[in-house]
Amino acid sequence: MSDANRMSYQDIKVKVLQSIRDNTWPPGTIMPGEVDLAEQFGCARATVNRAMRELAEEGILDRKRKAGTRVKKSPTRQAKFVIPVIREEVENTGGAYRYALVSRTQMPAPGWLCAKLQLTPEDQVLHLHCMHYSDSKPYQYEDRWINLSAAPSAADTDFKEIGPNEWLVREIPFTDAELTFSASRATRTVAEYLEAAEGDALFTIERTTWLNQQTVTFARLHFSPGYQLTTKL
Amino acid sequence: MSDANRMSYQDIKVKVLQSIRDNTWPPGTIMPGEVDLAEQFGCARATVNRAMRELAEEGILDRKRKAGTRVKKSPTRQAKFVIPVIREEVENTGGAYRYALVSRTQMPAPGWLCAKLQLTPEDQVLHLHCMHYSDSKPYQYEDRWINLSAAPSAADTDFKEIGPNEWLVREIPFTDAELTFSASRATRTVAEYLEAAEGDALFTIERTTWLNQQTVTFARLHFSPGYQLTTKL
DNA sequence: GAGTGGTCTAGACCACGGT
DNA sequence: CCGTGGTCTAGACCACTCC
Incomplete structure (x- = not known):
C-alpha cells in the first residue's frame, strides 16, 4: 500500500478527463505545463507526457510547443474502424x-x-x-x-x-x-x-x-x- | 553530423515496415525481442518499445508478453474518421x-x-x-x-x-x-x-x-x- | 530569446502468460 | 518458473514557435 498512490499514465488520463468534464478545465483552457503536472501528480514528466500525448492523439487536447496544451473546443473525437477483411x-x-x-x-x-x-x-x-x-x-x-x-x-x-x-x-x-x-x-x-x-x-x-x-x-x-x-x- | 545515424522511434518504424514488405520478416514471423532490436538499432530499449507499440496500435504487429512480437498475418489496418461536427x-x-x-x-x-x-x-x-x-x-x-x-x-x-x-x-x-x-x-x-x-x-x-x-x-x-x-x- | 512539448537514455521493477 | 513486453524514473538535449 505504500505507493498505491503512484500515478500511472492511465490514471492521469482519467483524472484529466474528469477535470475537463467537471469544468475544472473548460474547453479552451490552457493547462499547466508538463513539469507542473508531473509535480502535482507526483510522477515523472515522461509519464505525464505519455498521458497528454495520447489524449492529444484521441482528439481531446491540442498541444503546441511553446504555446502549451489546451483543451479542444470541439472535442473532435475520432472513430477507428477496422477495415473489413x-x-x-x-x-x-x-x-x-x-x-x-x-x-x-x-x-x-x-x-x-x-x-x-x-x-x-x-x-x-x-x-x-x-x-x-x-x-x-x-x-x-x-x-x-x-x-x-x-x-x-x-x-x-x-x-x-x-x-x-x-x-x-x-x-x-x-x-x-x-x-x-x-x-x-x-x-x-x-x-x-x-x-x-x-x-x-x-x-x-x-x-x-x-x-x-x-x-x-x-x-x-x-x-x-x-x-x-x-x-x- | 556525428550521431546522424542515431535512430529515432520513427526511423525504426520505417525500417520495420520495410523489413516486413521485403519479406525479411514475412507475416507470422516472430521478431527479435526488444533488447536485441535495441542493440541492432543502437538505441535504448524504450525507443524500440515506442516504435513497436505504435506499430501494434496501428494493427501491423501483435505483441504478447512472453510470447514476443510477431507480424500479423492479415495486416488489419484501421481507418480513423473524424466524427463530423x-x-x-x-x-x-x-x-x-x-x-x-x-x-x-x-x-x-x-x-x-x-x-x-x-x-x-x-x-x-x-x-x-x-x-x-x-x-x-x-x-x-x-x-x-x-x-x-x-x-x-x-x-x-x-x-x-x-x-x-x-x-x-x-x-x-x-x-x-x-x-x-x-x-x-x-x-x-x-x-x-x-x-x-x-x-x-x-x-x-x-x-x-x-x-x-x-x-x-x-x-x-x-x-x-x-x-x-x-x-x- | 526563452519556454514548451518532443524525444532519447540507462536503469529499474513489475505483470502477464507460455512452458 | 522466468522471459517478454509494459511501465516508470531522473536527467538530458533538442526543436519548434510565440513573443
Missing part, C-alpha cells in the same frame, strides 16, 4: 464464407480509370467481378480493377479460388490507401447478384491503394441491403 | 451553414426507445427533427431523441437557434459513444426535406452517447444523396 468479417459473425468469381477480363485501361488512377491508356488492367457469400446468402458484390503494371503477377492468376483482395494483401504490399463510404442505389445487375431489388439502398465502399505513388488497385464494394458498420468511441 | 464540416467545404428546427416534442419514451436506450416508460424524452443546410441546399436531416433524465436542461431549451448536437457537446459531457453507418432509403417525408426523391439511397449515421451507463441521446442522421465520407490510411 471480408473472409474474417463473415467468419467472425459465425457465417460460412464462400467466394465466387463472376468475370475476369484483361484490357487496356479505360479513360475514366486512367484519370482516376493516373494511368496511361497503354497500361493493361485486370477487371474482376466477384461475389462473396455468408451462409450462401449474398454478402458483397465486388467490382475491382487491378493495375497490371503494379501487380504483373495478377495476369497469371485466375482468381477462381481466391478473392482478389485476399490475393493482393498477400502478394502486393501497399503503402497508402484511401477509403470512401457512401450509399448508392442497386443497378439491375448488382441487384440480381445480391438478390435484392433494383434501386435498393446499398452501403458502398470504394477503396484505392497505392505502392509508392503507383496505383495498385481500385475497387467498389457493394454490400447487401441491411449491412452496417459499427464502432464505439 | 456538422457546422464545421459544412464550413470547411466552403459552404454557408444554416440550421432549422422542424419540430420539437416532449413525451414519455416510446417502447422501442425504452428498449434501445434502457429507459423506462416513465422517462421523459425530447424528440427533435432538424435540418442542416449548406448554401441553402439540404445537407442533413436529423431525427434526435434526448433523454431528459440525463439532460434535464434540454427541456428549457427551444433549439430554434442552435442545433441539438452543438448544444449537447457544449452542455452535456459524454463518456461513451457508438456510431453505426449504413445506407437507407428515403421515406416520403425525409425525401421532401432533403429535396430528394422518395426511395433515394441515403447515407445514414446512427449515433448513441452515454454518460456513465446512462443514455444521453440517440440520433439518426440522414445525409443528402451523394454524400460520402473519405479517409486515408
Whole structure:
C-alpha cells in the first residue's frame, strides 16, 4: 500500500478527463505545463507526457510547443474502424464464407480509370467481378480493377479460388490507401447478384491503394441491403 | 553530423515496415525481442518499445508478453474518421451553414426507445427533427431523441437557434459513444426535406452517447444523396 | 530569446502468460 | 518458473514557435 498512490499514465488520463468534464478545465483552457503536472501528480514528466500525448492523439487536447496544451473546443473525437477483411468479417459473425468469381477480363485501361488512377491508356488492367457469400446468402458484390503494371503477377492468376483482395494483401504490399463510404442505389445487375431489388439502398465502399505513388488497385464494394458498420468511441 | 545515424522511434518504424514488405520478416514471423532490436538499432530499449507499440496500435504487429512480437498475418489496418461536427464540416467545404428546427416534442419514451436506450416508460424524452443546410441546399436531416433524465436542461431549451448536437457537446459531457453507418432509403417525408426523391439511397449515421451507463441521446442522421465520407490510411 | 512539448537514455521493477 | 513486453524514473538535449 505504500505507493498505491503512484500515478500511472492511465490514471492521469482519467483524472484529466474528469477535470475537463467537471469544468475544472473548460474547453479552451490552457493547462499547466508538463513539469507542473508531473509535480502535482507526483510522477515523472515522461509519464505525464505519455498521458497528454495520447489524449492529444484521441482528439481531446491540442498541444503546441511553446504555446502549451489546451483543451479542444470541439472535442473532435475520432472513430477507428477496422477495415473489413471480408473472409474474417463473415467468419467472425459465425457465417460460412464462400467466394465466387463472376468475370475476369484483361484490357487496356479505360479513360475514366486512367484519370482516376493516373494511368496511361497503354497500361493493361485486370477487371474482376466477384461475389462473396455468408451462409450462401449474398454478402458483397465486388467490382475491382487491378493495375497490371503494379501487380504483373495478377495476369497469371485466375482468381477462381481466391478473392482478389485476399490475393493482393498477400502478394502486393501497399503503402497508402484511401477509403470512401457512401450509399448508392442497386443497378439491375448488382441487384440480381445480391438478390435484392433494383434501386435498393446499398452501403458502398470504394477503396484505392497505392505502392509508392503507383496505383495498385481500385475497387467498389457493394454490400447487401441491411449491412452496417459499427464502432464505439 | 556525428550521431546522424542515431535512430529515432520513427526511423525504426520505417525500417520495420520495410523489413516486413521485403519479406525479411514475412507475416507470422516472430521478431527479435526488444533488447536485441535495441542493440541492432543502437538505441535504448524504450525507443524500440515506442516504435513497436505504435506499430501494434496501428494493427501491423501483435505483441504478447512472453510470447514476443510477431507480424500479423492479415495486416488489419484501421481507418480513423473524424466524427463530423456538422457546422464545421459544412464550413470547411466552403459552404454557408444554416440550421432549422422542424419540430420539437416532449413525451414519455416510446417502447422501442425504452428498449434501445434502457429507459423506462416513465422517462421523459425530447424528440427533435432538424435540418442542416449548406448554401441553402439540404445537407442533413436529423431525427434526435434526448433523454431528459440525463439532460434535464434540454427541456428549457427551444433549439430554434442552435442545433441539438452543438448544444449537447457544449452542455452535456459524454463518456461513451457508438456510431453505426449504413445506407437507407428515403421515406416520403425525409425525401421532401432533403429535396430528394422518395426511395433515394441515403447515407445514414446512427449515433448513441452515454454518460456513465446512462443514455444521453440517440440520433439518426440522414445525409443528402451523394454524400460520402473519405479517409486515408 | 526563452519556454514548451518532443524525444532519447540507462536503469529499474513489475505483470502477464507460455512452458 | 522466468522471459517478454509494459511501465516508470531522473536527467538530458533538442526543436519548434510565440513573443
